[in-house]
Amino acid sequence: MTVEAPTVPDRTRRAAAPGPRRNRWPRLTRIGLSVLSVALGVLIWDLVSRNYTAFFLPSPRLTLDGAVELVRDGTLWDSVSASSTRILTGWLLGVLVGVPMGLLMGCVPWLRLMLDPYIQFFRFVPPIAFVTLAIIWLGPGEASKVALIFYTTVFIVALNTLAGVLSVNEIRMRAARALGAGPVRSLVSVVLPSTVPHVVTGARLAMGNSFLTIVSAEIVAAQSGLGSLIWTARNYAKTEWVFVGIIALGLLGYLFDWILRLVTGRTLRRYGVTF
Amino acid sequence: MTVNGAAPATTSTGGTGARAGSPVQIRDVDIRFGEFVAVRGANLDIAAGELVCLLGPSGCGKSTLLNAVAGFVRPAAGEVTCAGSPVTGPDVSRGVVFQSAEALFPWLTVRQNVAFGPQMRGVPKAQREAVVDRYLAMVGLAHSAERFPEQLSGGMRQRAQLARVLANDPSVVLMDEPFGALDAQTRLVMQVELDRIWRETGATIVFVTHDIGEAILLGDRIVTMTAGPSAAIKNVYRCDLPRPRDLTDPTCAALFRELREDIGAEVARTLRAQGLDEGHDGRPGGAHPDAAAQDGRPGRDDRTEGR
Helix, strand or coil, X not given: CCCCCCCCCCCCHHHHCCHHXXXXXXXXXXXXXXXXXXXXXXXXXXXXXXXXXXXXXXXXXXXXHHHHHHHHCCHHHHHHHHHHHHHHHHHHHHHXXXXXXXXXXXXXXXXXXXXXXXXXXXXXXXXXXXXHHXXXXXXXXXXXXXXXXXXXXXXXXXXXXXXXXXXXXXXXHHHHHHCCCCHHXXXXXXXXXXXXXXXXXXXXXXXXXXXXXXHHHHHHCCCCCHXXXXXXXXXXXXXXXXXXXXXXXXXXXXXXXXXHHHHHHHHCHHHCCCC | CEEECCCCCCCCCCCCCCCCCCCEEEEEEEEEECCEEEEEEEEEEXXXXXXXXXXXXXXXXXXHHHHHHHCCCCCCEEEEEECCEECCCCCCCEEEECCCHHHCCCCCCHHHHHHHHHHHCCCCHHHHHHHHHHHHHXXXXXXXXXXXXXXXXXXXXXXXXXXXXXXXXXXXXXXXXXXXXXXXXXXXXXXXXXXXXXXHHCCCEEEEECCHHHHHHHCCEEEEEXXXXXXXXXXXXXXXXXXXCCCCCHHXXXXXXXXXXXXXXXXXXXXXXXXXXXCCCCCCCCCCCCHHHHCCCCCCCCCCCCC
C-alpha cells in the first residue's frame, strides 16, 4: 500500500511558521539590539536628568542607589511579593470563573442573551471606578484588591472564551456528534480544546490589565505593594523610589507574561498555542 | 442499464461479508432552507454492504441529501430511516467522512482521533486499542499513529478520517466528496484504496461526488440528481463491473458517456437558468480533452478525466 509522503516534515512547523518574520536575524543579534536599545535609553535618561533636580528627575545612578536601599531594608521584596500575590490570586480566580462562564455563554443562547447587557455595560466601567466600592464593601485588606483583579480578569477571559466557542469549526462539531459525543462530551472534548488559544489570549490580556488595576488599588488603600511604594515615596520626597517602583512593575509584568507564554507554549502547543 | 429512480432497489452485489440489517431508506424526502427548496421527493433505498454513489453537478443538493441521512439536516417532509429507526439527529450508526480535513481534531494524534468514537461509546481500553490498530493498519497509517493531523498530507488525513469512522463500527459510512480537495494523483490512489477497504470490510457506503470517473470506479449503483433548486433523484445506474475497475474498459467508457450526458443536461440547464448558454449540452465529443479516452482508445490510463 502506498502512503503519501507527508508534506510537513515534523512537528515544528506551527512553531516555525512565523519564522521568516520573527527570526530574520540571528538570536544573538536580536538580543544585542535589545540590550543596545536599553543602554541608549538609560544614557538619554542620564543626560536629561543632569538638567534637573533629583526631586524632579532623579538620575539612573540615584535610582540605582534608591533600589539598593529598598532592597536592603526589604521594602522592595515585600512590595513585589504583596502585589504579585494579589495579582496572581485575583487573576487565577478570574480565569477559573471566566472560562466556564464563556463556555456556558457560548453553548446556552438564552444565558448569553441574559448576560450580554451586563458584560457590555461593565466592559466600559474600569476597575479603578470600583476601588472605593471595593473598600467600602470588602474593607481595606487583601479581599478588596483581589476582588478588583478578579473583576479585571473575569470579563476579558469570558469574552475571549465566548469568541472561541462561537468560532468552533462546525464541521468538527458535526464530526464529534456523528462519532457519538453528546452535548456535554462535545463541550469537554471538542469545544474546550478548540477554544484554548482564545482562553490563553484572554488570560494574557487580563494579566496586563491586572497590573493597571493593582497600582490604582494599592495607591488608594494599602500598606504594602508596589502601588503603595510609589505613593508613599512622595511623603519622603524620594522621587527615585517612584522610579524604582515603576521599573519593578514593568519588569514584573514582563516576567509574568514571559512565564505565561513559556508555560502555555510548552504545554498547550497541541491546541494551537504558539508564541 | 438505466433504471428509474423510483424503482425499488434490488440488492446483493459488491461487498463481501455484507452486514445484515443496516439499510438506509430515504422516503419522499423534501429538504427546505426557509423558502428555498433544496431537495424534493427523494426516494432511495441503500442495501447492506452496498456502495452507492450520489453523482451530480455542484450545488445540486447531493451533499444536502447526505446531510439529511447523517442527521445534520432535518427533512421538511418525508423520512430517513437507518437500521429500521428514524433518523432524528447525528449518531454513531452513521459515520461521516467530510471533504475537509478540519473534521479531524488537531489536538489529538491520529491514534487518539481514531480512538475518539470508541472512547465516546465507552469501549474498554484494551479492546479499543485493538480496534484502532486494526483500522490504522487497514488505511495504512500504522506508522503515523503518533503524529498530529497537521503533520499529515491531504491523502493521509482522509485515510485518518476513514479509519476514525470505521473504528466506530457504523451501519453506514457517509462520504461527502472525501477526495474532492486532493490532487489528482492522490485521488487516484485513494479511490483504489477505498475500493479495497470497502471490499475488505463489507461496509455500507454512500459516497457523494461530482466526479463521473470516481463514481464509476467505486459505485455498485450510481444515483444522478437533477440540478437544484428542487433537486430530485434523476436516474439510478447499476454497475456490476468487476473490481478493481478500469475506466478505459469499453463498458466503463460507455457508462461514462451515458453519465456525462445525464449530468451534462443538468449542467446545461443550470447555465441556461443563469443566462449563460455556453453550448455545454452534455453531448460527448465536445470540448473535453479527455473525449478520446472515453472511446476506449488504448494507451491512455488517466482515470480522473471528465472533470
